[in-house]
Amino acid sequence: MSTHQVTFLLLDLALILLLSRAFGALAAKLGQPPVIGEVIAGILAGPTLLGSDLSTTLFPTEIRPSLAALANIGVAMFMFMVGLELNRRVLRRQGAIAVTVSVSSIVLPLGLGIALATFLWSRHPTDHRLGFLLFVGAAMSVTAFPVLARILTDRGLTQTTLGGLALACAAIDDVLAWTLLAAVIAIGGAGGSDSLLLLLVVPYLAVMLGVVRPLLRRMLAPAAKLTPGRLTAVFIGVLLSGAATEWMGLHFLFGAFLFGVLIPRDGTERLRGEILGTVERFNGTLLLPVFFVVAGFRVDLSGIGAAGLVELALIMLVAVSGKFGGAYVAARLHRLPPRQSGMLATLMNTRGLTELIILTVGLQLGLLDQDLYSMMVVMAVVTTAMAGPLLRLFGHTGVADRHEPEPDRVATAGKSVTGAPDPV
Template sequence: MTASVHATELLLFSILVQLIIMIGAARLLNLAFRRMGQPGVIGEIVAGLLLGPSLFGHFFPELSVSLFGAKAAQPIVILSQIGLILLMFQIGSEFEFGHLKTPKNRRAMVWVSLLSITVPFGLGFAIGQMSQPVLAPGINALVYSLFCGVALAITAVPILGRILREFGLTRDEMGVVAISSAAVNDVVGWILLALISAYAASRLSTAHVGIQLGGLAGLGLVLWFVLRPAVDWLLKRFPIVDGQIPPTLMAIVIILTFALGITTYKLGIFAIFGGFAAGLLFHKHEDFVVAWRQQVGQFVLVFFLPIFFTFTGLRTNLLGLGLGDLGWLGVILAAAILGKIIPVYFGARIAGFDHPRSMVLGTLMNTRALMELIVLNIGYDMGFLPQKVFTMLVIMAVVTTVMTGPLLKWLLPKTGHVAPRQVEA
């Protein structure tokens, strides 16, 4: 056996062992958390944290390094990103626009989107300015503060989509306004993140911003006038038969999704939003959406997502926070929670929602989890976030998402909504 073949086999062995551990741990904690009444995805996030230096890596450091390496292997990183693109396609395909036809819901989306971005961003920026001398002394204060603002402004579209599904809210007006607002929220967040990245690299200019916004507008036109009718034709040419997607259609859909991922990456809002845009093209074809969820969606949720959560957990050290850091953690948590729920509540009330439904919207928009973790990993990789702040914000992402399930169980009966028995996820 040549050296190169041996190295390839050794890498494959290592990756297969990691995948067995990641998928098994995620599934076990998914089931455990669902039995506790929490969305299963929270258990998967916790599984990722437990496999990192917060528990396994702390008590068994040598074994952890031998299994996962000093840092995540490149194949694991790539797999996690492919999984996110496919997950975003599924979320986009399940997007329901129908309720947005009513003036009240359109008004609510505008107000909720506006307030759920501006207020948390302002609070995050202020926290960044106050904490930079203490928590991030070696990082540019403006860049760090801007990034803290983006981190607090994000809402998790993929996890919110799964929670809406588990609580039977995907076609309810509360769920539709929430997922619509979260989508707007995250697109703005990604654009801000791209602009901050350009500023940090001394590449920000009026021309740069104009080109990016023009590119996004052009993409929107192509999606609406070219790809939308093309998808309609494609599904007539390759119809769904007996709930099965024809292999040729599946191949074309995957190619389209990845191509749009490349496009959005080049436009500076990261590849995963190409997946979301691709999914939106298929949302009105319900038979396709159902077939995709059954044939591809479950595999994405069970195989790809745990890889990303473990990847994040391996770089998060909850035990690395000292007593002096807990005060800052408390400030971040208070700003993140109150800065989302209260503004969204008032935005929904202005739009005409009653008190219980406005509270539900505030609770839903407070969900951060996956998108927050993606943003934090980008910030950590680019040097915007020191280790301790990264850990604090990961805790914030988990806490704000863990809150969602219990609050919904308390609030939804007040709206007259009866949640179905939780679906397998």
């Protein structure tokens, strides 16, 4: 890189951090997850507000590959954290209701998304029609586990029956959604990769489960401390696993996610917490804000037009009705009270950064054009921003309301989940 490029790269990184922090803080003051403000900051740095010329002046074309590389590392580490936070014990405790809600909140939006994609394909044709249909359906089915967990923490719901159930549903949803996306990428041609390489997925999984997992158990034993050597080994594992799945045509995010899942759970709560905190501080402060801006470069709503607004309305209708409706109906079938069912469905409708990552993959693989990508990003932001107001609509006023009358209990459904109902 030339001196001019290095100078602009450093200046742009400083600008990205400033925008991310400012908009994230503003979103938090408005009762929204900071990620909403960071995503909006990325969109505003793109051509939608600034126009192509000014956006290119601030973020020159020659340094964007460097920003994209940093963004990819940020996404890889984020997916590792998602896998690391996956709690298999919570999944086992929640039983049938979590599985039913998760499957229902995947199947209904998937079906509605495929139906919508059939309509959209004539205006946004791609080289692979089946891949396009399945990808849009999969994108409608996503729940953002990290954003949901943050909302539960901010609103004091983490230790409640409803909070535990929501986390379990979102975790199962994550596993199903990423598995579905992997299948879609394989069907869609994996961006031109040799399809024969996909056959290596089976030996790759065998090595990860039969070799890497035992090594991790030995290296990250319950009594182990997080030394620089162990942390470096974890980073190397994340990068190598991501590189393997990228080479096979499944995208690096799957390898990073699986490596996080394989980190041992029994007796390693403190160690995992230290790993998570170390990665989260650096990744969330520097690398993920870069990803938001890189993603924002591709969002352009300036020429959406009347037809685009109709498409955006249809996308919103399908996204909300599919995800919310699927979760709500399944919860009611398990006799969860209407109020708690509505809160659970609201939480499952959050998409956040997870959706943005999936949409970026679709854009990279040519399954989405820029216009459709832009509209789907708007959907991701709006459905996540809806969570706070909808939770208040269902009667939850947040952490500050410590002395409100005790809410309805998760009566029969709570007993089937944990053995005894807890207050919501």
